[in-house]
Amino acid sequence: MYMSNQEDRFDFSDSDNHGNQGERYRKSSEDKKDNGKADGINWGDKIFFMIQESAESMDFAELSHNIQKTIDVAREETMKQVDKAKTEAAKQIDRAKEEAARQVDKAKEEATKQIDKARGYQSSQAYVNVGHGRKVIAGKLKKNPGLYSGPAEIAVGAAGLGAFGGAGIGLGAFLGAVAFPIGAAITSVAVMIPFTIVSAFLLGRGIFNSKRARRIRKYASIWTGKPYVMIEDLESRVGWDRKKILKDIHFLTDRELIIGAELDAGETCLMLTDESKQQYASAMAAKRQREQEEVKAREAEEALKAAPFEQREIHRIKKDGQEYLEQLAELKKEIVSDEMRRKVEQMETLTARIFVCASEHPESISQTDRLFKYYFPSVLKLLKVYEDVEKQPVQGENIRKTKKEIEDSLDTMNQALEKLFDEMFQNVAMDISSDIQVLEVMLKQDGLTEDGIHADQKEPMLKL
Structure with a gap:
């Protein structure tokens, strides 16, 4: 009974419908095999086809093994497809990340350009002359x-x-x-x-x-497109190590791969145009000159510290006097009144003579100390007030009175400077008188004066 039922269950050859259905499954499997990669393998159809063949041949010995093998192959194929899908998904994610990073970099670059443009920083394109009337964009x-x-x-x-x-x-x-x-x-x-x-x-x-x-x-x-780029700016823009950036730039400049580019001696700036190179050369020349002047100034200062007191005082009076004369000249430029300008010029002349006299005769330097401590600061203050009131659009009574008082005070100051200069020369004249007296005595002792010559003539001449 069981066998007959089993035969009835698997004997598809006796049923046209079942036979047709099996034929359809075989054709479907063959069609899907022909389709290959497009549709893949229908593992259910394959197992059904195996059962169909076993039922037709009544050979079920290998059916269980074949079904298990098919299931194992299906599992492996499924895992391969899953791994492939994972790999493809990972690639898509990586590409998306790269594209996002490019978009972010592009956005940052565009934002930086907009900021530079707003600041007026190298907004125009720079070009390099490559000869024969041709120009290419810098960098x-x-x-x-x-x-x-x-x-x-x-x-x-x-x-x-x-x-x-x-x-x-x-x-x-x-x-x-x-x-x-x-x-x-x-x-x-x-x-x-x-x-x-x-x-x-x-x-x-x-x-x-x-x-x-x-x-x-x-x-x-x-x-x-820029005439130059600072390495510091480049470092902040790309976010890479400075040594790596400089190594890459040396790689390019050593092989002349950047048109007209040159890295400065301090490796702080990459110059991309002839104009930037000329500006750099001028700046370096000015820097060298400034450094030489600083060295000379330090040497002079060290030498001055080791100099005698008198020499240091001479240097001080020359320096202070020069600074005062420069301030006086600046204030004079702003004064409109010709009469007042004349008085300031007279003060400049007297002051310069006093400084020259003091530097040539250090013993009179003490007489100039009160000038720097009290008189000159007051004069500069008065001249600044005069300049301010002179610029007022309305010259009222009080303003005219103030101006007159300042003008009179300048006359008084000039008279005082004349007197001081005369006193300084009085000391000099006394010194000169002493020197003259000493010289006359020495000449007289040597018989080189007029009286000495006449006395020699009264002496009897020796006879041979």
Whole structure:
């Protein structure tokens, strides 16, 4: 009874409908096999087809094994598809991240350009003259080594490393499994080693050159069209280490890959136009001159500290006098009144003579100290007040009175300077009188004066 029921259940050959249904499944499987990659494999149809064949042949010995094998293959194929989907999803995510990073960099660059433009910082494009009336945009790269060759080296190196390295490992495993002689096995595997090393070298160089090319492309996007770029600004824009940036720039400038570019001696600025180079040369010349002047000033200051007191006092009076005369000249430029300007000029002349006299005769320096401590500061203050009231649009009675008082005070000051200058020369005249007296006595003693000559003539002449 059971067998008859079983035969009835699996004997599809006696039923036209079942036979037609099995035929349809076989055709469906064959069609899906023909479709291949497009539709994939319908594992349910395949198992049904196996059951159909077993039922028709009444051979169920291998059915369970075949079904289990099919299920295992289906599981492996499904896992492969899942892994493939994961890999593809990871690639899509990586590409999305790269695109997002590019968009962010582009947005940052555009924002920086807008900020620079708002600040008026190098807003216009700079160009470099390359001869024959041709100009190119400043900072343009002649070429970017590694931009295309880097990925090619990576591809060749990775392929060679996989092929030769994998072949060497596989050959070594096979020869070891078949008990091949060790010497011969090593010799056979060693053939692959040079090719593997070359492939690894190409892969490493390709990665290095490709990374450097991407960095250089980033630099160029920042400095192109500008007359110069500060290394500090470049560092803050790209966010990379300063040493790496300078190494990349030296790589470019040593090979003259940036049109007209030159790095300054201090490695702080990359100059991209002839104008920026000329400005840099002028700035460096001015800096050298300024440093030389500072060195001379320090040497003079050190020498002055070691000089005698009298010499230090002479230096002080010259320095203070020069500063006062410069302030006096500046105030005189702003004064409108010709009469007042004349009085200031008279004060300049008297003051200059006093300073010259004091520097030539240090013993009179003490007489000038009160000038610097009391009189000159008051004079400068009065002149500033005079300048202010003179600029007033309405010259009222009080303003005219104030101006007259200042003018009279300047007359008084000039008279005092004349008297001081005369007193200083009085001391000088006394010194000169003393010197003259000493000179006359010496001449008289030597008989070189008029009286001495006449006395010699009264002496009787010796006779031979």
